[in-house]
Amino acid sequence: xxxxxxxxxxxxxxxxxxxxxxxxxxxxxxxxxxxxxxxxxxxxxxxxxxxxxxxxxxxxxxxxxxxxxxxxxxxxxxxxxxxxxxxxxxxxxxxxxxxxxxxxxxxxxxxxxxxxxxxxxxxxxxxxxxxxxxxxxxxxxxxxxxxxxxxxxxxxxxxxxxxxxxxxxxxxxxxxxxxxxxxxxxxxxxxxxxxxxxxxxxxxxxxxxxxxxxxxxxxxxxxxxxxxxxxxxxxxxxxxxxxxxxxxxxxxxxxxxxx
Numbered sequence: 186x187x188x189x190x191x192x193x194x195x196x197x198x199x200x201x202x203x204x205x206x207x208x209x210x211x212x213x214x215x216x217x218x219x220x221x222x223x224x225x226x227x228x229x230x231x232x233x234x235x236x237x238x239x240x241x242x243x244x245x246x247x248x249x250x251x252x253x254x255x256x257x258x259x260x261x262x263x264x265x266x267x268x269x270x271x272x273x274x275x276x277x278x279x280x281x282x283x284x285x286x287x288x289x290x291x292x293x294x295x296x297x298x299x300x301x302x303x304x305x306x307x308x309x310x311x312x313x314x315x316x317x318x319x320x321x322x323x324x325x326x327x328x329x330x331x332x333x334x335x336x337x338x339x340x341x342x343x344x345x346x347x348x349x350x351x352x353x354x355x356x357x358x359x360x361x362x363x364x365x366x367x368x369x370x371x372x373x374x375x376x377x378x379x380x381x382x383x384x385x386x387x388x389x390x391x392x393x394x395x396x397x398x399x400x401x402x403x404x405x406x407x408x409x410x411x412x413x414x415x416x417x418x419x420x421x422x423x424x425x426x427x428x429x430x431x432x433x434x435x436x437x438x439x440x441x442x443x444x
Contacts, residue, residue, distance in 0.1 A: 188392075191339045192385050195361050198335025200374045202293075213375035218293075219333045220275070220301075221370055224266040227252065228274035237280075237307060237314060244307070244320065248278060251325045255332060258359045259366060276301045276331055278324075283309050289323040291330035303327040322350040329358070333365055360388050 186194070200217060229248050232241045245267070252265040268274045283289075283306030292302040305323050307315050322343065329344050340348030342355045354362075364384055368377050 186338055188389055189385060191337065192357065192361065195335060195337040195339075195342070195344070195357065196364065196381060197374060198337075199333055199361060199365055200335070202330060202333055202335045214373050216371045216373045217333060217365060217368060219366060219370045220263065220331070222275070223262065224264045225276065226266050226268045226272070226274040227276040227278065228268045228270070228272070230277070230279045232280050232307065234280070234308060240307070243317070244280065244305075247321045247324050251321070251328050254325065254354055255328060255362070258354055258362050262366075274300065276303070276328075279304050280307045282306060282312075283315060288315070288319065289327045291327045301331040303331060318352055319350055321352050325352065325354070332362065334358070334362060356392070
């Protein structure tokens, strides 16, 4: 699948999330259902499995890191607040067992329970603890669903359902997230199809330009690889959000408002 086709699939999947998280067939009239408030209150339940109770603080730290990633990806237009037990919340995170099909699960709001709820698998089918990196990936992945992201077919994206278990947002993840929130709530793919295609074209062009510039820089200075490497390392120390923000400079996030 080409980069272009993957992004279209990723975006269409995200529109499906707005109607039915398990929808198989994409509808051009599916409408976005995004979180438009700040702060978003998140309740993180304690670990109740006796053998893993001592990991509550560690997993809470992972949740904070994941929330910080998404806040930065949305240019801090949406912030998150961890709530205490009994306080109002918008998202609820629980811990459980991985089954054969899911390492985690995000439940969309229903009439009888109007909250985002997710379960993160921390033990496998044999009751063995899940690797910390895998737990962190699932937290980021399920929070992505809660914020409106669907599945990607690129194995390096955090929203891939069968990929590399990434533990940070890729440029594709950030691009799609910002694109969705620039479109606005309750809009359909059909409503915004031209805008979506234009944004993808611009994004992929900038990615290509960046790749060409990097190759040219390396070829111009082949005798001093250490200096070149140090420069790349310095650039890589900047967060993914800052590295790729320039790719989205024409995407406006005015739709994000605090309430």
